[in-house]
Amino acid sequence: MHLHVQKQWIITPANLPSIIRRCPKCGIKTEFKNSKKFRVNANGRLIDVWLIYRCSKCETSWNMTVWERAEAGSLDEEEYQGFLSNDPALAEKYGNDRTLFAGNKAETSAERPEYSIEERDTPFSCGLEYHMEVHVKIPAGFDLRVDALLVRQLGVSRNKIKTWCEKGLVFNQGNLLSPKTRVKDGMILQLKKEVLTCQTGDSIIQVK
Template identity: 55%
Template structure:
């Protein structure tokens, strides 16, 4: 793992949330599950993309709007390829995005589940005072403690993580994090070098 570059962690629920909606075939509200497949439609110079959900009872489909009436030139080329190839990572990312559910006026079926982290390398150099920087994407708004997440993902003991927090080595947005701090979407976690903290204490 290259520690000189920032890491991007996408937090994905082990079980993606389903949508509760009225099924026209079942004639009642049913659970619609993420199929993991996209529908892409090019109409002239404009592009629409949907994520397909299917009724768990009769397999009727419902399309959740991802991109609407967009110029293809404004869409990331790799992401566009992912839509066409039904990328599992894209289906998981968009299928756990609460803002997208709200935009589509979709009723989410809450599921208590575990999670896993998809790490993507970036080309952003870390701050010279840091030994590790992690940008967090938590689109599903899972309620996670930063110390528990870091211990599991970095394979570091909880006692060692606690020492980092107690020593003020873990910060976010220039603020020192407390052990019980919650993880939020867009959060940048920086783990500072111990010698930097020692020098700061000497300068006080």
């Protein structure tokens, strides 16, 4: 096991959250799947953007509001072009945005989204005070807590992660983290060397 090497964890959701709503055609609540397509309407200088969902049973569509009556100049030009071209990355970004779901009063599937993590070693060394440093890549809006990520990747308990955080051993670019902190794209997760001697019932840290 490398004690002082910076790694990269690339998180990829297996699927996007479904919306649960009553389908007017089916007459019952069904799953509406993210079509990864947008609808854009420009009326003068005002722009509306919707992400299109489709009923998994009959293909009836439902449009989730992404932008409503936004001033044309207020939208990032690259992103606007992405809406027009149905950029899959934007469909994933907004299709994972829990704040956007709440704003649309959209009920999401209770199933926890599955995801995979690709781990890569990099040629960069850790700072001398750290046991490991990890650069995290994650799609915008994907909901994942720091403790859940570390439990999965290090093979230790949530209780141990909580203890590390309480003892001030887990950071993001020098800023102390809570176990409940949401993982953000570009995070540099840092574990101080003291995690090697901070025992809470687990035997050793299993870094994959």
